[in-house]
Amino acid sequence: MDDRWAAAWRVAPDYLAQHVLLSVSALALGVAISLPLAVAASRNAAVRWPSLFGASLIQTIPSLALLALFYPLLLALSALGKTWFGHGFQALGFLPSLLALTLYSMLPILRNGVAGIMGVDHAAVEAARGMGMTSLQRLIRVELPLAAPVIMAGIRTAAVWTIGAATLATPVGQTSLGNYIFLGLQTENWVFVLFGCGASAGLALCTDQLLGLIESGLTQRRPWRMWVGGAGLLVGALAALSPLASATVGRSYVVGSKNFSEQSILSELMASRLEATGAHVQQKQDLGSATAYRALAAGEIDAYVDYTGTLWTNVLDRRDNPGRAVVLRELTSNLKRRDGVMLLGPIGFENAYALAMRADRAKALGIVTIADLAAHAADLNLGSDLEFLSRPEWTALRNAYGLRFRKETSYQPTFMYRALADGEADVISAFSSDGRIAADHLIVLGDPREALPPYDAVILVSPARVEDSRLLGALRPLVGAIPVAAMRAANYTVDRDTDKLTPAQAAADLARRIGSGQPKQ
Amino acid sequence: MIELTDLTKIYGGRRAVGPLSLTIPKGQFVALLGGSGCGKTTTLKMINGLITPDGGAVKVGGAPAGEEPPHLLRRRIGYVFQEVGLFPHMTIDENIAVGPKLAGWERPRITSRTQELLDLVALPNELGERLPSGLSGGQRQRVGMARALAAGPRIMLMDEPFGALDPITRDDLGRDYRMLHDRLGLTSVMVTHDVMEALLLADRIVVLDKGAILADGSPGELLADYPDPIVRSLMETPRRQAERVEALIRAPRHG
Numbered sequence A: 001m002d003d004r005w006a007a008a009w010r011v012a013p014d015y016l017a018q019h020v021l022l023s024v025s026a027l028a029l030g031v032a033i034s035l036p037l038a039v040a041a042s043r044n045a046a047v048r049w050p051s052l053f054g055a056s057l058i059q060t061i062p063s064l065a066l067l068a069l070f071y072p073l074l075l076a077l078s079a080l081g082k083t084w085f086g087h088g089f090q091a092l093g094f095l096p097s098l099l100a101l102t103l104y105s106m107l108p109i110l111r112n113g114v115a116g117i118m119g120v121d122h123a124a125v126e127a128a129r130g131m132g133m134t135s136l137q138r139l140i141r142v143e144l145p146l147a148a149p150v151i152m153a154g155i156r157t158a159a160v161w162t163i164g165a166a167t168l169a170t171p172v173g174q175t176s177l178g179n180y181i182f183l184g185l186q187t188e189n190w191v192f193v194l195f196g197c198g199a200s201a202g203l204a205l206c207t208d209q210l211l212g213l214i215e216s217g218l219t220q221r222r223p224w225r226m227w228v229g230g231a232g233l234l235v236g237a238l239a240a241l242s243p244l245a246s247a248t249v250g251r252s253y254v255v256g257s258k259n260f261s262e263q264s265i266l267s268e269l270m271a272s273r274l275e276a277t278g279a280h281v282q283q284k285q286d287l288g289s290a291t292a293y294r295a296l297a298a299g300e301i302d303a304y305v306d307y308t309g310t311l312w313t314n315v316l317d318r319r320d321n322p323g324r325a326v327v328l329r330e331l332t333s334n335l336k337r338r339d340g341v342m343l344l345g346p347i348g349f350e351n352a353y354a355l356a357m358r359a360d361r362a363k364a365l366g367i368v369t370i371a372d373l374a375a376h377a378a379d380l381n382l383g384s385d386l387e388f389l390s391r392p393e394w395t396a397l398r399n400a401y402g403l404r405f406r407k408e409t410s411y412q413p414t415f416m417y418r419a420l421a422d423g424e425a426d427v428i429s430a431f432s433s434d435g436r437i438a439a440d441h442l443i444v445l446g447d448p449r450e451a452l453p454p455y456d457a458v459i460l461v462s463p464a465r466v467e468d469s470r471l472l473g474a475l476r477p478l479v480g481a482i483p484v485a486a487m488r489a490a491n492y493t494v495d496r497d498t499d500k501l502t503p504a505q506a507a508a509d510l511a512r513r514i515g516s517g518q519p520k521q
Numbered sequence B: 001m002i003e004l005t006d007l008t009k010i011y012g013g014r015r016a017v018g019p020l021s022l023t024i025p026k027g028q029f030v031a032l033l034g035g036s037g038c039g040k041t042t043t044l045k046m047i048n049g050l051i052t053p054d055g056g057a058v059k060v061g062g063a064p065a066g067e068e069p070p071h072l073l074r075r076r077i078g079y080v081f082q083e084v085g086l087f088p089h090m091t092i093d094e095n096i097a098v099g100p101k102l103a104g105w106e107r108p109r110i111t112s113r114t115q116e117l118l119d120l121v122a123l124p125n126e127l128g129e130r131l132p133s134g135l136s137g138g139q140r141q142r143v144g145m146a147r148a149l150a151a152g153p154r155i156m157l158m159d160e161p162f163g164a165l166d167p168i169t170r171d172d173l174g175r176d177y178r179m180l181h182d183r184l185g186l187t188s189v190m191v192t193h194d195v196m197e198a199l200l201l202a203d204r205i206v207v208l209d210k211g212a213i214l215a216d217g218s219p220g221e222l223l224a225d226y227p228d229p230i231v232r233s234l235m236e237t238p239r240r241q242a243e244r245v246e247a248l249i250r251a252p253r254h255g
């Protein structure tokens, strides 16, 4: 228990700094765009309706979706930039998060800005005109000061929204306080979830109070309140950002991982091995499955672990199963040729899609293989992870065995196991390296017709790093180093309900167990 | 100094003003007199371009309106608003200083000018620190007058400038203003619905009715048998009041 709090505190400076940097940048950009737009909109009805409508429309897009949409968009733009100007830009991480949050922050600022400026006492506005002020002088000396409390209220709302929504930047590869929440959800580390929610709520609350002080200072014309609020914000932001300044700049490696425990552990393992060489390493965690490969090919992450079956079907778009050795060989040559990506080698264990049942239940029904299952499927419920039902593996499996379940339901992996334990699901789409298989007394059903391709875990290296001897030197010892029992055990320490380890702790244990804690130079 | 030719303003198909032609020579004090809604404010605002006419022409100081940017014209014309329109976020001193600041005066000159104007409109200097919300309606109206005069305009347009004042202050301030008008050689246009005020202060009274000029003459001409019946009845009240007051003064005292 204490360990988890300690682990949460340890990464807090980095997460908070990244979160504050993202929120402050998005809010500043939002104000910089929305305020002039509000001025234009308050003067001109032809600007007013389209801009307010546009901002409202953006607001109707769920924030997570908005963030997710920017990644492919930026990736395409970056590719265009590469062909036109010779260099692209980072499509993952800060930029998409910044753009999405900026758009998201616009509505309250715009709406309050327009209402504030248009709500200024007509007599004062006419007096300003009558005294001979230009349009700009009238704006600066009369309209903006009088509208300031209303505009400030809008900025305050935007700040609270932005800080909250910034937690959703984690899945597009931007570190934020959301890392606690996503990682915590995924590993059922409720301390992390609580910590992340509490930290982001506390941050939003403090910011709101300080902005509120400025707002009331403006309303009641008490300059000292504005100064105190402004100084509080500035000091707070600088303090939160200070870890960024001390972080080593320069060559740093980025290790990626998808959104499940095994990936987090392997990412930590690779990162610690790289750090042991003196390199500065960043981790981009919780990437979507398809996002991860594209990010690697685009050079936004330097290395991550993927699985041969996933690459075979998703990247090479193959549906056949020519066998483990052929799949590995063809992947190695095709990924190299197609994207310049290097397949460093298999780690030594397989994390295959498999169908699993509770051992007692399978025994009672006399089910050993998927072929046996097919006869009973009509009376059974299938629980799957979020991806499985839309994957070609499922289609292949269903066609090969003629599987027709009574009901098919998708869950977050951790909840899927719970559903199986509760009897809500009878069969689940398990992963063969999952520690819970042994722990929960499950059996993996055999695949006699070889409908599913092999899923050997392999290390992939981005095109930009294929000549990087430090990276290759640090990661190569992992090839063939982790047997499935070791991986299962490590996964279980993170996934179990009590006495959980963080992925970093599990990685350290795993490193000790496989006996390659010190990378060979 | 001010030349209006066939000036017209139409609101929602209805003619609010015009066609109205009027020439005001330099140094004249003109009262625009008329009932509520007859187009006095609209006419005044068309002179400094706060309202754009739908027809006709405005010339100020010989130059047609539109020859220079309207805000430059307005800086040379003092305007007292019917709703006063003080800037609520500025102190009284700052309100008065707006015109001089726009004209680019130096700070010490602005400070002494502010004091001078507070004296002129008979407000104590310490009021200068307050916000408009801390003043009575009458005090605010005087600040409005001071603000219009601050940058030393040659032309003053005043929309019911003494409307919210008590009768005594009203008379005092009216007389003070008239003296200032004469001393500085201003050209003044004052909108009012108060016949007595127009008679006592103005050199010339222009009576408006439904946006058109009904009568135009000196107070004496209008008080003498004017041909128009409406104007005659308008002048009837102050004349009868004056006669009664005079009778009271002349009559032997009781006791």
Ligand SMILES: Nc1ncnc2c1ncn2[C@@H]1O[C@H](COP(=O)(O)OP(=O)(O)O)[C@@H](O)[C@H]1O
Pocket: B011, B012, B016, B034, B035, B036, B037, B038, B039, B040, B041, B042, B043
């Ligand atoms: N912005 C406006 N829109 C429509 N009608 C207006 C507007 N301003 C004034 N009017 C109308 O024009 C007429 C003259 O108004 P105004 O010049 O303010 O009168 P006065 O100052 O003599 O009381 C009135 O009938 C008034 O209702």
Ligand SMILES: [Mg+2]
Pocket: B040, B041, B042, B082, B159
């Ligand atoms: Mg009026």
